[in-house]
């Protein structure tokens with residue numbers, strides 16, 4: 139269900155306060171990651187633990203969910219549909235490396251812009267639960283709801299790099315990457331060209347992370363969406379809405395949204411395969427002599443014939459009033475409505491009724 143394990147204390151693992159800022163978390167992670175990095179002789183298991191903690195706490199949405207679940211339940215997720223961000227459990231070390239390791243292993247400066255970590259990543263899928271009334275599920279219904287997903291930061295266009303810093307030409311060398319050094323020597327003034335010490339020959343200043351998204355390249359956005367729930371959907375089924383999941387880092391494409399349908403209510407109704415089973419009270423005399431009863435149905439009330447001599451628990455089928463898609467003749471794939479009569483016997487009898495029953499008993 140979640141990317142995280144609510145029984146673990148990620149704050150303790152990173153050694154930060156529960157109210158720690160994004161920056162504090164990042165710093166704590168860096169420090170520990172350098173210490174425990176397997177390439178540097180650290181313990182692999184310890185490193186994994188730290189990574190897991192960082193992955194959750196550095197993602198606002200995941201951190202919120204984690205805090206919520208730890209603080210006792212799904213409080214914030216009630217009201218029909220839960221929060222997003224439950225899909226895509228794959229944990230990618232490289233993403234994190236690109237994000238915070240650039241300046242440790244990358245050889246100075248904010249080097250996120252270079253190397254493999256720049257490549258776009260598909261975002262995670264999101265699963266949202268949606269409650270649907272039994273009758274709505276029977277007929278099919280359009281449902282509108284809100285949920286949150288990650289979208290490309292619109293300040294940096296999803297690059298994670300501060301636009302201004304991206305364009306900054308090195309002022310020391312004027313973008314040439316080299317500077318002329320002037321030296322006085324006994325032979326006169328000598329000029330020599332060397333690599334610009336300020337930009338190391340790149341001609342531009344190291345870019346800075348976007349302040350709006352903190353370099354993550356993504357921000358959280360509330361989406362409003364309408365989905366068509368097809369008639370006859372079953373509880374627990376998922377509807378896929380392509381491209382409406384989280385967008386990925388580095389301008390990566392979006393994952394998908396899965397709407398999990400929970401059917402509630404439907405008191406009096408039961409579903410068996412494609413059949414709709416409904417219990418109905420039938421007076422004893424109608425069961426004996428035959429008659430008609432009015433039966434509740436998702437499409438409205440309907441009249442059902444009770445055959446003469448109907449026994450308790452006997453099932454009466456009404457074709458074409460069950461679940462599924464209607465059609466003609468042998469193509470009719472709609473299930474049946476099955477009426478289960480509950481035969482109602484009298485508790486108190488009038489003098490006249492008693493006499494009649496006695497007479498019936500005599501006849502046999």
Ligand SMILES: [Zn+2]
Pocket residue numbers: 291292293294295296297298299348349350351352353355356
């Ligand atoms: Zn940004």
Ligand SMILES: [Zn+2]
Pocket residue numbers: 308309310311312313314315316334335336337338339340341342
């Ligand atoms: Zn320069």
